[in-house]
Amino acid sequence: MSDLDALFEAARAVREKAYAPYSNFLVGAALRTPDGTIFTGCNVENASYPVSVCAEGGAVGALIAAGYRQIAEAVVVGDAALCTPCGMCRQRLKEFGTEHLVVHVADLSGIRRSFTMDELLPAAFELEDKKD
Ligand SMILES: O=c1ccn([C@H]2C[C@H](O)[C@@H](CO)O2)c(=O)[nH]1
């Protein structure tokens, strides 16, 4: 299995764990660090809708909590719709993306589109003096 296949499988598996009783739209995200470690997250909705957390947010939290700071590649798996990260998650991914971060967007049968971070979030807001 290629590294990308493994990342896709991780995102597809964690999608099954999503808590999305309000939208019924399950999402899984898998992030690969430069050393090949994979972190995953799923969307967790809430009766107070704005409290919901996207799959990408959970995965970024897991990666940071484990002591990592860099995302080299990401896969987001939704259902039929083209499940590109929302605006907030584009900013989240940008914060920790390597220069060459590629975000693959998939449905259950596989990857449908691939984007560079710059395609997803051109002219992104970033602070030069951030400490990593
Ligand atoms: O990239 C995406 C797009 C949507 N969602 C979630 C948010 C909400 O729970 C549900 C429907 O928008 O899907 C994600 O987790 N990631």
Ligand SMILES: [Zn+2]
């Ligand atoms: Zn989001």
